[in-house]
Each structure stands twice: as C-alpha cells, then as structure tokens.
Amino acid sequence: MGGSLLPGFDPTLLLVLNLIGTFVFGLSGGIAGVRAQLDLFGAVVLGVVVGIAGGTIRDVLIGIPPSTFRDWRYLAVAGGAGLLASVAHATITRLQRPIDAIDAAGLALFSVTGAATALSHRLGVVDATILGAITGIGGGMLRDLLVREIPTVLRGGLYAIPALTGAGIVVIAYHTGDHTILFPIIAAAVCFVLRIAGLRYGLGLPSAAAVAMPDVSHLRRRRSDLASHLAGEEEAAGGSPSPDGLPPSGTTRDS
Numbered sequence: 001m002g003g004s005l006l007p008g009f010d011p012t013l014l015l016v017l018n019l020i021g022t023f024v025f026g027l028s029g030g031i032a033g034v035r036a037q038l039d040l041f042g043a044v045v046l047g048v049v050v051g052i053a054g055g056t057i058r059d060v061l062i063g064i065p066p067s068t069f070r071d072w073r074y075l076a077v078a079g080g081a082g083l084l085a086s087v088a089h090a091t092i093t094r095l096q097r098p099i100d101a102i103d104a105a106g107l108a109l110f111s112v113t114g115a116a117t118a119l120s121h122r123l124g125v126v127d128a129t130i131l132g133a134i135t136g137i138g139g140g141m142l143r144d145l146l147v148r149e150i151p152t153v154l155r156g157g158l159y160a161i162p163a164l165t166g167a168g169i170v171v172i173a174y175h176t177g178d179h180t181i182l183f184p185i186i187a188a189a190v191c192f193v194l195r196i197a198g199l200r201y202g203l204g205l206p207s208a209a210a211v212a213m214p215d216v217s218h219l220r221r222r223r224s225d226l227a228s229h230l231a232g233e234e235e236a237a238g239g240s241p242s243p244d245g246l247p248p249s250g251t252t253r254d255s
Contacts, residue, residue, distance in 0.1 A: 013181075014116065017109050018055065019077050022068075024106030025139040026051035026078035030085025031092060031099070036147040040086050046146060047082020048075060054138035058114050058131050062121050103140075104195035107159070108166055108188040111136035115167035116184065119174050132167025133160060136191075158198025161205075166191030 029050025033043030052068035052075065059066040068074040085092060092099065114135025118128035137153050137160055144151040153159045166187040173183035197203055 014113055015071075015073075017113050018067075019073060021106045021109035021113065022051040022055075022074055023077045023081045024102050025054070025110070025143075026081025027085050027092070028099070028103055028106070028140070029078075029143050030082035031089060032143050032147050033082070034086055034089040034093075040083075043086040044079055044082040046143065047085060048078040049146065050139040050143040051078025051081060052139075053142045054110050054114065054135040055117075057138045058117065058135045061131060061134070062118060062123070064121065100199050101196065104162075104192050104199070107136045107140075107163055107195055108191035110139075111163040111166040111191050112170055112184045112188045115170040115187075119171065125171050125175055128171045129164060129167045132170065133163040136163035136167070157202075157204040158194050162191040162194035162198070165194060 026047040030043050030047035032050070033046035038046065052066075055068050055074075056066040059068075111132050115128050115132025117135075118131040123131065140159070141151040141153055169187035169190060170184050173187075
C-alpha cells in the first residue's frame with residue numbers, strides 16, 4: 001500500500017492486521033467445517049477458503065492480482081487456523097463468547113483494511129466503502145454457502161451494517177483529508193461494538209415479511225366484503241336506497 005496515500009497505514013502494520021483477520025476467519029471456517037462433519041482435509045480447506053475469500057474478492061473487483069496468492073503467509077495462516085480449529089474444536093466450541101468476539105474483531109479488521117486497500121488504488125467513496133464491507137463479510141458468506149446454510153449476513157442481526165459503517169468511516173475520513181491511523185482505529189472499534197451489541201442484545205433490521213406492503217387484492221376483497229355487509233344491513237333496515245337518493249318505498253321522509 002502506498003505510503004503517500006495513507007501514511008498512517010504502515011505496510012508492515014497493514015500486513016499484520018490482515019494476517020490476524022485471516023487467522024480469525026480461518027478459525028471460523030475450520031469450526032464450521034467440524035460442525036458440518038467434514039473430514040480433516042475438508043475443515044482445513046474451508047478454513048483457508050474463508051480466511052482468504054474476502055480479500056480475494058476485493059482484489060479481483062479492484063482488478064489486481066489477489067495478494068492472498070502472492071504472499072504464502074496468507075495461505076499458511078489460514079491453513080494453520082483451520083487445522084487448529086479441527087484439532088482443538090472441543091475446547092474452542094465451548095468458548096462461544098470469545099469466538100463471537102474474535103469473529104467481530106476479524107470483521108472490523110478486514111472492513112478497515114479492505115477499505116484502505118481500495119483507497120490505495122484510488123477508488124471513490126462508494127466503491128471503497130462497499131469493497132471494505134465485502135472484505136469483511138465475504139469470507140463468512142462463502143463459509144455459510146459451502147456448508148449449505150443461509151448466509152448470516154442475510155438472516156438478520158448486525159453484520160453487514162457494522163462492516164459498512166467501519167469502512168465508511170475510513171473512507172470519509174480519508175476523503176476529508178485525514179490520512180492518519182486515528183480514524184481507522186475508531187472505525188474498527190465502532191464496527192466491533194456494533195457487531196457485539198447486535199449479538200448480545202439481538203439487534204437487527206426487521207424481517208422482510210414484517211415490513212412488506214399488504215396484498216392489494218386482499219384489501220379489495222375486504223372492501224367488497226364490507227360493502228356487501230353494509231348492503232345487507234340496509235336491506236334488513238327497510239330495503240335498499242333508490243338511485244335518486246329518495247327513501248325506499250314504503251317509508252316516509254321526516255319533514
């Protein structure tokens with residue numbers, strides 16, 4: 001990453017953060033593989049795929065060779081995480097809260113570093129924000145698809161929104177002239193807190209069914225039923241009104 005674009009992002013620091021995020025998502029992939037009853041090789045492969053998927057998708061969309069394939073350390077870290085998850089899954093799965101915290105930390109790290117990488121290639125505000133979020137959520141989405149589950153990002157809870165928020169803070173701060181490390185740290189913290197709050201308090205967007213507009217044909221049927229009911233009441237009260245608005249036959253109008 002060019003120092004002239006983001007001086008606050010030292011290349012070594014960015015590499016370390018990316019490797020930490022890769023390890024975290026590699027763990028989640030390995031754990032998912034164990035829960036899906038994959039064999040050892042399958043769990044390790046899933047760990048590798050999940051660990052490098054977000055960054056790979058980002059780089060392909062930017063139009064550059066994926067850094068995860070140009071540096072052996074990414075594959076080694078992701079594979080080691082998948083192997084560790086397979087060997088120590090009995091211990092790891094008992095630590096659900098730490099796992100959730102680690103996953104949230106990986107989401108925050110990847111969203112921020114993904115946005116920074118997009119900015120280093122001179123992408124715009126919207127593009128860099130979306131690519132930052134994709135870097136954070138891409139691995140989790142692919143993990144869920146490979147074990148035949150609906151991706152977490154589509155099932156509710158705060159997942160994509162924290163990623164977009166964290167990436168957006170980095171991008172907006174950069175485009176307003178702040179190129180230091182301060183706002184990336186703030187962005188990662190905000191993303192992490194939002195994700196943890198969503199997990200702890202069950203926060204999230206309402207389901208699509210809850211906000212769907214009522215069926216128009218259903219409303220028309222209800223209106224027709226109501227009109228029929230009112231007509232029946234009028235007939236029971238003394239016949240239907242005449243077209244000219246005069247009282248029904250057999251009745252007199254009060255003077």
